[in-house]
Amino acid sequence: MPSYDTIIIGAGHNGMVCACYLARRGQKVLLLEAANEIGGLAAKREFFPEFQVSVAHSISHFSAKVIKELNLESHGFINPSLALPTVGLNRNGEHVVLAHDEGGAASLSGVSEKDLASFKNYQTLMYRYAAMLKPFWETVLPRIGVGGIAKAMTYAKLGLKLRLLGKSDMREFMRIAMLPARDLMDEYFDNDLLKALLSWDALIGSKMAPRSPNGPVVSLLYRMGGDFEGAHYLPENGIESLIYSLRSVAEASGVEIRTNAPVEKILIQGNESGLKVEGVKMPDGEIITATRVVSSADPHRTFVDLVGVENLEIQFANRIRRLRSEGYVAKLHLALHGEPKFTGLAGPEGRMIIAPSMDTIEFAYDDAKYGEFSRQPVMEVLVPTRYQSGLAPPGKHVISAHVMYVPKKLKSKWCVDAREEIKNKTIDLLSQYSPGLQDLIVHAEFLTPEDIESNFRVTGGNWHHADHVIDQMFMMRPTYEAAQYSTPVPGLFLCGAGCHPGGDLTGAAGHNAAHEILKP
């Protein structure tokens, strides 16, 4: 008799969501986390004595269904009433600000009347598309060519939804879905800051720039499916409240959680009837048996490192090898002894984007894609201490910034000097928007994608485990034969960001995987 019904590898939010659903249906679940803290990239960590922050610093589209079904609100996860404004920073203080009021209506300032009018049209259309796609993010997309009418219906529904857009909107969707972000923005707007700001969420986390083809608009629509129509927000009590509420539900449902428990190998038994997952092997030799193993680790780590290619098909293993999963986003954490001031802003409000134009983003990408630092990086800056107490001593602050594009493979190889150089360059750039910042800095931490890879066990240091690009999405995510949460190895499932629908704090992959595992 196996000791557990299910072992879940990785207590990131998706692993926890999956664990909760399975345990609530009576399964005996063991959740193993390699780090000493649960939460993965959303885990709060002390980067300097008394200063804390998580790598994932905001939420754009966490699943409302998961919040409701797991009753996260009674376990301490509370959505705010207001989303964060997104601010396109301008060095001279003339910012572009996109905000949402309590009713969810967007307001845009700092742009021309013409752009304002265009924005209304843009928004109406994009929200229609985002709403059309939304149900499919939380649906298991069936394997093409396999299964009966019920499975075909999922695609029929998608077709119908498309058709219901009406002829002209449907045609327009077909046209813009694959457009590079640049083309879409140029069609609608004049203001450079606005264009850079709106295209940001189509690109961040993937190896993509404004001129990149391959479905950035779909990635944008994925994020626009959130409660605040894609505007980022912080739950009350911060990102950690998501992780803690999930832990609370997991524990209440009987999930056993072990931290400091890295899995060395997924144990696979082979005999005349083929392969079957047997459990996991820990580094100290301990063997834990289970009916199934569900991995929230990225596909590469799961298949190549934990399963081993000797248990996989050759072409399948090579599709995992070819997944585009190289991270290009670094993380800057600053411990400050006072509140930073940004030119033209009353306080360090919202999600501040430093990207003067789409060309700046493109040039930053051009450097990085050939393995060099961006001469002028672009970034997304948040001061979480503005919204949440307890991350720093009273009166002190933390800056959290996603910096693009920082190649995981640096041509000149990562070393202390290289890291210092780009860290200082990033701080210098940030100081241009926040004069006096340098004097406030108590400590600065710079996590390159390589650091994110080694600290958080994410291949390539890629948040999404595999880029959000059209050939790696939907029923192709991470690749066919593993895109429905089950895998070619009987008893092994995936539930992480490398599955449909993808990365970010959404819980959808964990939810969908549990649905697939529990299906009658």
Added chain:
Amino acid sequence: MGDSNTITVDPFEEERPKETHFHARMAVLNIRENWAAWNGYKLANYFYDAEYEYFCVRNGCGTYDICGMQKYFVSGKDAEAMLNRMVTRDISEMNVDRVTYLVWCTDEGRLIDDGTVFKLGHEHFMLTCGSPSLAWLEKSCYGFKDVSIVDMSERIAALALQGPTSCEVLKKMGLKDIDTLKPFGIKHFPFGASKDKPLMVSRTGFTGDLGYELWIKPELALEMWDSLYDAGEDYHIQPFGEAALNMARMEAGFIMPLMEFNEALKTIHFRHDHTPFQLSLDWLVDFKKPHFNGRAALLKEQHDGPEYTLVKLDIEGNKPAEECNVYSDKGCENEIGYVTSAMWSPVVKANIALAMVKTKYLKGEIWAEIYYNKELRSYTKVSRCTVKEKPFWTHPRSRATPPLPY
């Protein structure tokens, strides 16, 4: 430069078929200058006369140049695991100095190629096959920590010596105890001035008769040829080309790429390739092995049964059924398959063929519509076919150790 008459650079150098390590000797013997090509190397179609060479192989012995064959060293701690996952047979029980015939398939269980694995050491193998396979090997290695692939195709000279007198010739050549070498075994021999044993001999071949394959470094290739031909003078030694080989292998029931099968990685239409079951190579698929590439797909194929099956046909009359279709009725209304190779077999005295036939029709009548030509006139003839279970021709000496004297 300057004077155009003095330019000696050949602008087509890269395009021309290369010469193998035995070319200097073969060129002299290739009276008809009838060259074909194999993997970029010149290879004789026949040297003098295909049928003559065939009879030499069946009654004396013949040499066939296999320098064009692809040879890969697969080495390292994970070499066995990597190969065992790639091929459908289980090689984990193989001993050192043994050879095994095997096939490998895509994830979908479609045949990529057939070949042989030589176990040269505990972590050292040689894989041979008909077509360049480096890309597939590289893919197959992905994820294994300790395995290296070295393409030895140009660095090993290889010559097949096949036929009833082959053992005697090698004995005369001085290969001590060659007669104790078992089928699919390997032995290493001293040769020439060298102190070590540079000559490797495997008891393998593609003719269904007693035969050996000789492997040596290129510098010693011609010396080996001369020594072999000196020893073989009284044993009817004769080089043979592709045409004679094709006759001999057909009688033995062996399959050929581009005749019996298409390599799966080279076909465009998904039904133009084959599974091992279609090729009647069931015996090469070992489901006792928990995992190998294509296993799940092949298990399904075994369960469902292949749509087509490669069979051996004995056909009435004496007109070779080359390139014909076969039917379930004499009226040729219901087409059930096609002939892949066909010949009049002198040794069996039968009109033989290999054919792909729809499995469900195998129990019923099979008729071949044969087209032939007499002095520029075309004729058609419908002949009854009988399915043969055993190879058309084999000889006990090919399995006996020591081989029976001839």
